[in-house]
Amino acid sequence: MIVAKRKPFDEIKSLLKGYKKVLNVGCGTCVAVCLAGGEKEVAVLNAELDMASRLENNPVEIGAITVERQCDREYLEVLDSMVNEYDALLSMACGAGIQFLAERYPAKPVFPAVDTTFIGVNQAVGWYEERCRSCSSCVLGLTGGICPVTMCAKGLYNGPCGGTNKGSCEIDKNQPCAWHMIYERLKAQNRLDCITEITPPSDWQNQIPRTVIQPGYKKPEQK
Amino acid sequence: MKSGSNLEKVLTAGHFAFTGELGPPRGTDADEVRKKASHLKGMVDAVNITDNQTAVVRMASWAASLIILQEGLEPNYQMVCRDRNRLAMQSDILGAYAHGIRNMLCLSGDHQKFGDHPQAKGVFDIDSMQLIGMVKKMRDEGKFLGGTEVGHPPKIFIGAAANPFADPFEWRVHRLAKKIKAGVDFIQTQCIYNMEKFRTWVKQSNDMGLTEKVYLLAGVTPMKSVGMAKYMKNNVPGMDVPDELIKRLQGVDKKLQADEGIKIACEQIEEFKQMKGVAGVHLMAIEWEHKVPEIAERAKMLPRPVV
Numbered sequence: 001m002i003v004a005k006r007k008p009f010d011e012i013k014s015l016l017k018g019y020k021k022v023l024n025v026g027c028g029t030c031v032a033v034c035l036a037g038g039e040k041e042v043a044v045l046n047a048e049l050d051m052a053s054r055l056e057n058n059p060v061e062i063g064a065i066t067v068e069r070q071c072d073r074e075y076l077e078v079l080d081s082m083v084n085e086y087d088a089l090l091s092m093a094c095g096a097g098i099q100f101l102a103e104r105y106p107a108k109p110v111f112p113a114v115d116t117t118f119i120g121v122n123q124a125v126g127w128y129e130e131r132c133r134s135c136s137s138c139v140l141g142l143t144g145g146i147c148p149v150t151m152c153a154k155g156l157y158n159g160p161c162g163g164t165n166k167g168s169c170e171i172d173k174n175q176p177c178a179w180h181m182i183y184e185r186l187k188a189q190n191r192l193d194c195i196t197e198i199t200p201p202s203d204w205q206n207q208i209p210r211t212v213i214q215p216g217y218k219k220p221e222q223k
Numbered sequence: 224m225k226s227g228s229n230l231e232k233v234l235t236a237g238h239f240a241f242t243g244e245l246g247p248p249r250g251t252d253a254d255e256v257r258k259k260a261s262h263l264k265g266m267v268d269a270v271n272i273t274d275n276q277t278a279v280v281r282m283a284s285w286a287a288s289l290i291i292l293q294e295g296l297e298p299n300y301q302m303v304c305r306d307r308n309r310l311a312m313q314s315d316i317l318g319a320y321a322h323g324i325r326n327m328l329c330l331s332g333d334h335q336k337f338g339d340h341p342q343a344k345g346v347f348d349i350d351s352m353q354l355i356g357m358v359k360k361m362r363d364e365g366k367f368l369g370g371t372e373v374g375h376p377p378k379i380f381i382g383a384a385a386n387p388f389a390d391p392f393e394w395r396v397h398r399l400a401k402k403i404k405a406g407v408d409f410i411q412t413q414c415i416y417n418m419e420k421f422r423t424w425v426k427q428s429n430d431m432g433l434t435e436k437v438y439l440l441a442g443v444t445p446m447k448s449v450g451m452a453k454y455m456k457n458n459v460p461g462m463d464v465p466d467e468l469i470k471r472l473q474g475v476d477k478k479l480q481a482d483e484g485i486k487i488a489c490e491q492i493e494e495f496k497q498m499k500g501v502a503g504v505h506l507m508a509i510e511w512e513h514k515v516p517e518i519a520e521r522a523k524m525l526p527r528p529v530v
Contacts (some may be wrong), residue, residue, distance in 0.1 A: 015478060020292055035284045102497055136371075149364075153334050153336075154304075154305070154331055154332075154345060154347045154350070155344075155345075155347050156331065156347065156350040157352075157353070158333075158350050158351075158352035158353065158401065159332045159348055159350070160389065160394075161351070162331070162384060162385075162389055162413055162460075162461045163331075163333065163334065163389075163460045163461055164385035164389045164390060164460070164461065165389070165390075165460035165461060166390055167390060170334055170337075170460040170461070171334050172338075173334045180390060180391060183391050183394050184391070192397075196397060196400070196401065198353070198356065198404060198405055199352075199353075200353065200356075200521070201309065201353045201368065202348075202349075204348070214396070
């Protein structure tokens with residue numbers, strides 16, 4: 001899933017400075033699962049904003065709604081009749097959701113309430129770790145299911161570098177060396193031949209905004 | 224001859240090569256480079272010019288290389304993958320070659336987290352293995368990585384590093400094989416202190432026929448003190464410093480520790496001269512350039528061959 005963390009309260013407050021009616025829009029998918037921007041987090045943030053506005057004697061009206069997915073047009077329709085009542089929108093979705101919201105309401109200032117951080121996994125409640133950089137050319141089949149682009153601090157395709165340190169990365173003793181792990185796993189699977197060949201330079205397809213159209217589908221007509 | 228560099232000539236003529244190292248200044252003083260170079264002149268076959276080593280900003284490696292060229296020394300131009308993408312790397316190679324640089328050392332580079340700009344974006348567009356292949360493609364096929372033609376291809380003698388000590392040990396020799404497959408001509412190793420492990424690694428390389436395909440230069444850094452030995456052991460990733468070496472340094476008076484360090488280095492060099500598969504020594508006398516003449520003399524590496 002996409003993992004995000006809420007921005008510091010003061011930063012959110014300063015983004016909203018001067019706006020009297022703000023609608024806080026949560027997202028019920030990834031950011032809800034990672035406890036950053038779902039219905040509950042919208043309620044908590046709104047309570048904080050409400051309290052701050054009272055303390056500062058600066059009345060601000062904060063609305064709340066959480067949609068199923070901000071990255072999906074069909075779930076945004078419900079907002080169409082609401083947004084006109086507000087001066088600005090605050091979004092607790094990931095960067096994609098925030099942009100989709102801003103695209104739908106181009107006349108309305110839209111502000112992020114979270115920092116989108118990575119594509120990751122849930123290690124325990126409230127504990128998430130990055131696993132994928134969405135590079136568009138997956139090498140996991142050659143690297144024992146461990147991503148060198150994400151898990152190696154230098155993103156090396158032909159590691160490990162000379163800085164590998166007793167199984168740890170040179171940058172931090174607590175950070176495992178991805179290439180050490182790749183070696184150990186492939187060795188256990190008797191598949192070391194996967195990494196004796198040189199992996200050629202990457203095409204870096206993530207340098208421009210990408211579009212995916214699955215087989216059998218076409219780009220929809222723009223509304 | 225692939226490049227016609229002095230280092231290549233010395234190695235292909237079968238001489239035991241001796242290379243040195245020079246770190247460019249953290250400023251613009253060319254005299255600082257010249258002063259360090261003066262200690263190395265006539266003592267070594269080529270001088271590695273480091274590229275923002277330990278991820279700290281310094282005078283560009285190519286620029287310091289040009290200064291030592293003017294001083295009559297041969298640079299071994301180091302290039303790391305951390306600071307530039309494939310466009311910048313290839314254009315630097317063209318410029319460096321146009322100015323007379325003939326040797327290159329292709330490295331990944333220390334992570335930016337260690338340096339004076341830990342906030343920097345690490346580039347690592349390509350890695351050291353791919354850099355070797357890129358330089359080889361430019362030289363032998365006359366083509367850029369993108370496939371278009373290079374006008375007057377750069378005839379570079381291609382070097383890379385090897386760390387025989389990092390884990391997993393059994394993979395190290397295969398990584399060397401990969402660098403040879405990528406197209407490397409010579410290898411300079413990480414500083415060697417654990418001789419036993421190094422002997423094993425060289426033997427593995429001999430057994431796999433690798434030392435017939437590449438010139439292997441053994442990395443030597445004399446210890447200046449017990450403190451330095453302990454620091455290298457505990458704080459430098461990928462460094463293997465045996466306790467016996469620290470004990471030996473501790474066994475002499477503090478004032479004599481540096482001398483003992485040089486003595487140990489000379490004993491190592493003596494062994495490397497006899498070791499099958501080792502074609503030379505790379506001396507990394509870090510901020511100790513003025514000691515190089517003494518070390519070269521005591522290691523019986525003088526005079527340097529003229530080929």
